[in-house]
Amino acid sequence: MYISIAQIIASVILIFLILLQERSSGLSGVFGGSEAESYHVRRGFEKIVFYLTIVLIVAIAGLSLLDIYIK
Secondary structure, eight states: OHHHHHHHHHHHHHHHHHHHSOOOOTHHHHHHSOHHHHOOOOOTHHHHHHHHHHHHHHHHHHHHHHHHHHO
């Protein structure tokens, strides 16, 4: 039960972090834009949010596997 609650909390935080990230131009920038325009360096707060997003994705996957193993 505690694992399910942790998954829900981590999922809500993950949604919030994804919404905080900057929006890019999408696929149109990849196919139509130049290489200089498509390259982007993450700095400061954006870098922290990016890495926290990755950590939470791994944590949710780990919690899911742990939940399957316990049941």
